[in-house]
Every structure is written in structure tokens, then in C-alpha cells.
Amino acid sequence: MRLTLDEALAVGSQLEIAAINGTDIIPLSPTLAAQCGYSMDSDPWGNTKVFVSLLGCYVDNQADETFNLGLRFQMYGDGLSKQIQHDVTETCSYSRWASREILCDRNYMEVSTLMVTPEVPVTMDGQKVQETWQDAIPDAVAPNSIWKMTFHTPDSKVMVLKDAHRAGYGAMTTPTRLVLRSPYNMPETYAEEVAGVPMEIFSVSTYYKQVCRLAIMVSAAACPTGGLVFTDEVITWYMPRRIPLLISSAIKILETHMGIDGQRLDKTMMAIRRYKLSITESHVVIELPVGSPDGYYKSHAPDYSYHITYTVEPMLELLWRAEDTQVNT
Template sequence: MTFHTPDPKVMLLTDAQRAGYGVMMTQTRLVIRSPYNTAETYSVEVAGVPMEVFSVSTYNKIGSLIVDSAAACPTGGVVFTDKVITWHVPRRITPLISSAVKILETHMGVYGQRLDKTKMATRHYKLSVTESHIIIEFPVGSPDGYYKSHAPDYAYHITYTVEPMLELLWRAENTQADTRYKVLFPITTPLMPRPPHVIDNSVPEQRVFDILLGTFLHDVELINITFTTRVLTVAECNARGFDVQEHRFANSSKTFSLRVPFSDEVVLKRNPDPLTTVYFLPLVFAPIQCFRSVCSLAAFSVLVLPTITGSCDQENFYVSVKYGSQQDNFQTMMLHAGSWRELDTELAKLYGLTDNGTHFSIIVHFTAPAAAFEDVYFKSIRARVDLLLLETLNMWQLNDFSIACYFPLTTTECYSNGTATATAVKVESVSNLNPEYLTLRDRSCKPAFSNDRFAFFSFKLNSCGTTRTVRLLLVFCPVCLVTGWPSCFRHTISCYYLLNYTKTMAFCASPRSTDPMADPGVGHLVVQIRLSKDISYTLFYQTEDYPVKKYLRQPLYFEVELMQSTDPQIEVVLENCWATLHKDRTSLPNWDLIVDSCESLDDLYLTVFHPVVADTRIHVPAHIKRFSIKMFTFTKDDVVLKEQIFVHCDAVLCDTTKPDGICSGQCANPLRYANSLRPTVADASQHKKQISSGPILL
């Protein structure tokens, strides 16, 4: 074997095999394999593309030439951008071609498999031919390749690897020999830095560091996190309550999240001023790929002060306190009965305190001890509620609040029977007043009721030192409230009465155009049919008595009754009655008993109607119809078909004020026709009821 390096170098077959070359020969094929960068290969640049060339001539033992073989593989020609990989292959590979050639086929593939044009277009692959090169383009991140993580110098990088294939078929113009050329060329992008991003989602009001780190490839795992004071594994972080989680995405990438409470010892903090706290959280993330992500987070927690709002209605103050960033970590003080007092459990119960986690609310009646009276008017009183919020540790004042409203209050009432009532109120400006010591001008007229804030008097206007003054037609009755203390307090109340006063009242009446009528209502009317035991219609067969046994031609007494109604304007009319062999009212054969409200003329034994009169049971006779028939059976050719009958009726509920048609009365029109046709389907009128009797055995 002669290797061209390009200088010739002769080696025996055994020497070539020891040097790492592979040689195999069959009757039709000679295969020679050579690694890259061996001593017998050489590099050459073809159309600007570096190629590794392997050329060898093989002889038989007697020295005659067998074949010249050559292989040329590109080792470069790749251009990278952030999004596209471009691979250039020389169109004319001179180490393999000694004359002009014509390219017959050009194919592209991946990992040794050809791709058709549809797949290439779907994956955005491009194959083009220029005068000097065959160019293949494919995007970075195509699904035929894969990413891998790297950590040179503890910095996170990634690479993308893909193995495109180029397959050519050319024909030499001088020899017309065809050569098929195939190259599998693994390409790996240069290291692409991907420094992880730390996203701080912390909200100071929640008092938790909320950190998101990423994005990483699927081959990265988080091992531990280095804090200022210690190194913790992921399991130790979760056990400590830090909530470390891994988040995977559809493209196999992942991120890591971490939540650390401000209160944990790994969090550093300082107070630049009394109302501001700054929290620091230095971190070093150590994933399995041996790179580090270092971050230092700071959260400026400016104290959000609690706020107070309030409103009033005719009786109460409504006060709401919204928590700030310190939640309920403050003290609430109320001006209660003239002095500041903490809103403790007792006062909270007194004023109906409710708390939903973000607010608390209280309701204060305007006469409660927490309401201070500012001024009193003839028909109203002005009251005020004061609150103070203090920081718990240093007792700093966080907020103060005051709300004043007017509430209806009648202090004096004069009555026509010559009596009067008066209410004295202790206001804030006379703090030394004790209402219990107040009297009227007559010191014996003391309050009917008094406490530390009110004094209530009830008296006659001809007593307690009351004076009268007549002014034209008015009587003026003043009386004074005085105190028994040395300090002076005097309040005059007055009542005015007219000596002569007449009130004129007028009214008018118009005759009624119509009498009142009841509105129509909607309900259910029930009609039933019963079989009486005899003509007295006092005893009836019950449900458990059926089937009832009767002898041939023995009378059967039926009663049809409208139930649960006392309306005298309703009348029951039996429109049709008939008998069948079966329970089905539409079954055949059948025999008419009543047709068009009258007895059937086809029956040898006519149906007999019986009158109904009022008694202790029957209050409205029109609600009941009675008739009787004689027991019979259906026969055919003198043969009894079945020894039982069922009786069915269509009952019509009629308005007696509107007699018309069938509602003219039971058999009101005796002119009828024999064998008249009875409808087999019941009338859809809302006044018609269908009823049936149980089986009667012969």
C-alpha cells in the first residue's frame, strides 16, 4: 500500500493495520478506513474550506496496481450566528476529482437519514448550490439537535449539537463514471453564555423574599444554596420552610423558585430610621453542573401606617381601622368616659368589634361612654369619637382619628294634658357638672332618672316653680333647671300653648261603581266515582273491597262526586259513561251506558238516574250525580268473554251561570240518537275529568 501524504509512503498490509487503518477486501469490494489526523492523512484547503484527505494506492503481492482510493472530508466551513448554522462544502472537491464533473443529485439529511423537501421546509432547513459551494442552513435549536449545559469557570453556558448529512452524486465528463459522495458532519456551536436571571417577586407587605432563578436546561439540578450564615441543601431549605420548588416547562427547560420569610435568621436587616426596615438576602445557588449564581437581594420595607375611616347614621358611629405593613402589631386607644383607654377585650365586646384579617371595625352608639358630647341643640346633639393608634414597642404615635356627627335628640317635649319632659345633657365643656344634682326651680323637683351624663325630668306645668305668661292668644310657660352646686348652671325650658284652637277636617265620599269581586284563582278539582252497596248511597265499597262480586242483573249503584269544593256555581254533568272488559278505558269491546249526558237507548235495561238532595253529608247537590245499571257481561255467540266489567265516565264541571251545550244540565236535551258515537279520546277542556270504577266480577 502506498499512502500519499501527499508524498508517497509505502507500507505493508500488516504495518497499515498496526497503524490503525482498517482494510477489508471481498471479490467485488475493497474497503479502507482511516482515522482523522493520522500520520498518513493531510490537510488541504478547498475553496476556503479545510478538508482532511486520505489517499492510498493498493497493490497485489506481485506488484500490479489494483486501485487508487481517496477520501476527503471537510473539517470546517461552518459559520455560526445566534440563530442560524451555515455549513459550506466545496462544490468541486479537487482531491477527488481530476476532470470536470456534473452533479446529478444533491440530498440533505440528519444523522444519516435523508429528509424530503416537505420536512426540510417544516424545520426551516435550506439547501442551496452556488458556483463554488453547496450550502446547508439550519436554525439553532432545531428538533434534530440537542442542547447541553457547561460551566467553564463556574459560569453557565450551553451548546447546541446537530449532525447534518450531505449526499452528492456526480458524473465525470471524461470517463462517465459515477461517484456517490456522503458526508456526516457533527457540528457543535461554540459555548453560548446563559447567565441565570434572578427575578425578585418580593412584596414587602407580605414580608417574604420571593425569588425566581432561571432559565436552565433539563440537565441542571439544584443541589444547595449558600446563605450568609450557612449552606443548606434543597431538602434542608424546604424543611426550614423556605419552599424551594422546581418548575418545568414544555420545552424541557426549568426554573427554580425560593421563598424566604423576612423573619428567618438568614435574612440580614437594619433600620435607617424608626419607620423603615431594610432586609438583605445574599445567596449563592449551586446546581449540579458546578457553576454558581450569586445574587444579593434587598427589600426596603417602608412601614405602611394603619388608616382609620368612619361614618355615622341616625344612631351610631361606624369606625374601621385598616392594617398597615405591621398587620395588627399596634395598640388602639379610645377616649372612653373622658380618659384614654386601650381597646381591650371588654371594650371590643361592648362595641361589637369584628376583624377580617385586614381590617377591624367597631360600632359606637352616640350615647355610649366612648362618645363625647360637644353641644346640645333643640332637636339634636353633636357627639364625637376619638381613636389613637400607637406602635407597640416604642409607643410611637402611628395615627389619630376624630369624627363628630349630629344625632337627633329631643330635649324638651310639651303635651296637651299640661305636662312636660326635659332632658339635661352633660357636655364636654362643663366637665365638673354632675347631672344627678340638677333640679327644677323648685328644689324638690328632682330628676325622674339621672346618671353621670343625663338628667330626665317629668313634671306638670302648674308645679315646680313654673310661671305662666299670656301673650295675646298664647300661654308661655317657662321653667328653669338649676344645680345645687355653688357653680352656676341655669337652663330655661319653655312650652307654648294656644288658648283657643280649632282644627277643621274635611273628607269626601263617592259611591261605589261596582261591588268588590274575588280574583279568580287556579287550583285542582278532584272528581271520584264510587260504587254504593245499595240504593241508599250511604255505604260504599272501598279500594280494598275490589273486585266486587255481583249477580247477573243485580243493580249496580254508582255515585260521581266533585270533591273538596263548596262552590254552588259548579255542577257535575256526566257526559258519557261506558263499560269495558279491561281497565283500559279505550279497550274494545265496550258498551255505552250514558251518551251525551243521557241514558243509552241501545241498552235493554236503561240506565236510571237517581235524584240527589242535600243532607248532612251533601251540601251542594249539584256536585253529585247518581245512576244505576243492572249487572251484565259481554258475550259472543252466547259465550261469556270475561266475567268482569269496568265502568268509565267523562264528567264535565260546568259553570251554572253560563248554561250552554252539555252544561245545560244532565240530559237537558232528550232528543238524541241511538248508537251515537262516543269520542274515544277525552275532551281537552280544563273542565272535563275522566274517572273509572274498579273491576266488578259476575
């Protein structure tokens, strides 16, 4: 979900954002924002965009279909005297969940997977993720809640849920999904190059309790931290077509979409903007002309030397199916 704060409200001010969680107001520090699925971006003119995962910590989730979000914006002027306080509530509906969804945002990685139930055994990338173990989990752990997590770095490190939260990771269950979230550059994430593109990897085995059994879910996210090539005229972004950690067999790409600032563009708008989205044997490739109206130029003068940067934020959305499991990601 995206909310946009107009420059007329924020220009010349220091902005603080808090989550509204019932009657509680929770200030979103950079650390908590990354742990809980919030990110923010602003341009030099004060236009601010806030992006919130539908599965974020303080989003009111109704049956994984309707999501109610509350945010408080506080703008301060000189001397930190409060100028404006503005509360926003929004509702979004979304039900087209894939079996596994991976979100690579500017400050965090998130993976959510359809939870195993006793009636619906699930495999993910050929690995069995449900087992029945009696008395393996403390009685204090409530049904449908997480007990512990094993982080693969690729060495293994085990944490119970409260320790994972203290370390800065997000982990929760919703009515149907297991949700894991990690900021970038955490001790339990690791880097790997895939098809020439540097990626950051987040891989976890999660143990959670059901009514009379212990379920184990293997989850992983891989997010690009590079893959850019640019000239004075064109920015080219390469994303690996196949990431071995996420895919154990051949895949079929079902859909590809390009967007700007988190919003899809149709083919007509892409043609007008001269954006290109293509698939090669190894990569999904986005090309953007430098100077397109979706970005902006900014001047810099470090050490009395004049420079200009051009900034634009494309989005890539992929839907693929693994041929061995028929699981969509």
C-alpha cells in the same frame, strides 16, 4: 446502518459495545472502531446511536448486496458490575453502489472503489489503474487480496498490508470492491484547504493480486474538518463543490440530499424544519435554524460562567459524475 439504543436501557450506565463475528466477540475500542467502520454518538439523556459501515470489518457481506450485522451491548452500573447484556442482529440490503463511494464519518474516512478485473479495465479520474506485471508479487499472497499500499502524504510511504493494519488503517477486498479506511489525524493523512474549507486527505495506491496479474488502484477520500459559520439564529455548513484531488475534470452533480442522524429528509420535512440545501458556484450549502427539534440544548458552567450550546448533526449526501471518465462518486 444505524442502530439506536433507548435511554431506558443506557441511562446511568457505562456502555461497552462489541462486534459479534461468528462465534467471536470483539470489544470495540475507540481505535478499533475507527479502523473498522464503527462510530457512536449519544445525547445527555442517554440515547445512543451506533453507526456501522456496510463494509465494516465484522459485517457478514453476502455478494456486496446483503449485510448481516451483530453487536453486543453491555451496560455496567456502579463498581462495573454487569447489569444488562443485549445482543442485536440486523440485516440490510444495498446494491446501488457507485463506482467510488466516499464516507466521512465522525471518527474515520472510508473510500471503496469497484475493483479492476481482467475483463473490465477501469480508469479513475483519467489515471490507468490496471497493469500486467509478471512475478512482481510474492506467491504467498492469495488471489484477490492486498499486497501493499503506497500512502501519498503528499510524499510516498509504502507499507505491506499487515503493517498498515498495525498502524491503524483498514484495508480489505469484498467480492467486488476495494475498501480503505483511515481514522482522522493519522501520520499518513494530510490537511489541505479547498474553497476556503479545511479538508483532511487520505490518498493511497493499493497493489492487489489477481489470478495472474497485479492490479493497482488509486483511491482517495477528502473529508471536511471545518466550513461552519454560525449566528445566534442560523448554522451554515459549506462543503466544496469541487475537490481537485478527487475530480480531474468538470463534474455534473446528479443528486443532493440532506439528512439528520444519517437518515435522509424529504423536501416536505425540510420545509417544516426550515432547513435549506443549495448549490453555489463553489459550494454545496446547508442552513439549519438554531433550536430546530432535531438537535438539543445543553447548559455548561465552566469557571462559574453560564453558557448554553446547541448541538445538531446534519448529513450531506452527494452523487456526482466526472465528465471525462463517466465515473460516479
